[in-house]
Amino acid sequence: MKELCEKKVSEIGLGTWRMGGGFWTPDYSNDGKFIEAISYAITKGINVIDTAEMYGGGHTEELVGKAVSSFNRDDVFIITKVWSNHLKYDDVIKSAVNSAKRLNVKYIDLYLIHWPNPSVKLSETISAMEELVDKGIIRCIGVSNFDVELLKEAIATAKKYEIVADEIEYSIYNLSPERDLIPFAKKQGLEVIAYSPLGQGQIKAEDRLADIARKYGKSQAQVALAYVKKDAIPIPKSEDKKHIDEIAEVLKFDLTDDDIREIRRRFSS
Template identity: 50%
Template sequence: MEQFELGKTGKIDVLGLGTWRIGGGEKPYYSDDELYIKSLRKAFELGYRLIDTAEYYADGHTEELIGQALKGFSRRDFFITSKVWPNHLHYDDVIKAAERSLKRLQTDYIDLYLIHWPNPEVPIEETMSALERLVDDGRVRFIGVSNFSASQLQEAIAATRKHEIVANQVRYSVVDKKAEVELLPFARKNHVRVIAYSPLERGRLELPLLRELASKYGRTENQIALNYLICKEAVPIPKATKEEHLIENLGAVGWRLDEGDVDRLSRAK
């Protein structure tokens, strides 16, 4: 798998696997556990190594399924991202939330730990202090944020003392390019990698140019849409459970759209 730089010292795959609604939505759903574990293991066998999850997903059950699916694989081969929910952003709550996630994931460290959403009622300095403590203790390798605007990201960066913010995960797709206005330029300038969730808009991509470019490159429309984000140096994390979709999404890696076509997609509405 190709990789991008992560912060000033790390590496991250250019494509990952999202897991929202694996094992439930806001609440856990246990009936399909075996199917989801089988799907996750198939993704691992196909080469997915960047796995994104959160304590909020299925109230922690998604993390449990990932932990079960990883049995038999080498933990060091994987890059696991999880997120702390905004009602757990006070110092002690961050530490406890991370400990719960570690237990559910059956691992002793999380590669990237993010603030899921900003919470204006909790001082960002308090939250960042807790995240940095987790890094110091070896329970987290890298820290970051999610759904932060450029100005909120700037505040978070200013609140760190010794460890850098390396990522901001936001909604970003070829049909939802708000991140390109302010966030993407600011993130690049500050060595913050943008991770794109909902990069395929849950199968509702509607852009005529995608069809044209799919024909030109001999790719699918989804592969064009994902490659566009990679060309913008963002990391798309599409959720997929069916083997054919897992394979299709991997086909977005290992090549690049021409600069002219990237520009056309940037302007397309």
């Protein structure tokens, strides 16, 4: 377990993109399946649930809310995000309040700027997020898809509360964050959260991890997740219980430093 926002959080989370709809469009056809999957992941020790107001036009947040309702709120860590066209002060406040209502929770653990928007001053957005902390609607502030320069600006802009996390795309197929962003985040004490940690399905056809997977008695996907979790909280998405079991198993093992170096060598070339 790690600690984030004064809570114990699992080293791997569950992503919810396309559970209950896509880009601002809800889909109610598989609600029961998604709710059950999220709940099941929590029972397997995955207590970080990542969602966003954009997912299914807010419907995904509703599904997360239903899934977590049977658990002690203090035992679940909910991340959600405000979309880039809602970054003006009043819009941020409104978005967070609406997200909390859809999630049916008194507070959001970690609230992220989903994507930067150069047409809105970062100081305006972060000021609103700090107001949300003061109001108790959110507990912690973070960003997503911020490079090092934007992250530096966000850190400098925050006056009352620290920026605690940056959610980025990071996997064995995208090692670029290891060059500058991850080292910078570590130096600042920020948590990196990794979306698409399995390369958006590329791992299914991967053979470069076969020997390492055999060594550990694990699947190649499990090895890929174990690689990412050394420096980040990966948030793979799955609604299949067998796949969730597979993900949860990664909480129980770590790669050796030699294997980490070998994987980096194989995927850097």
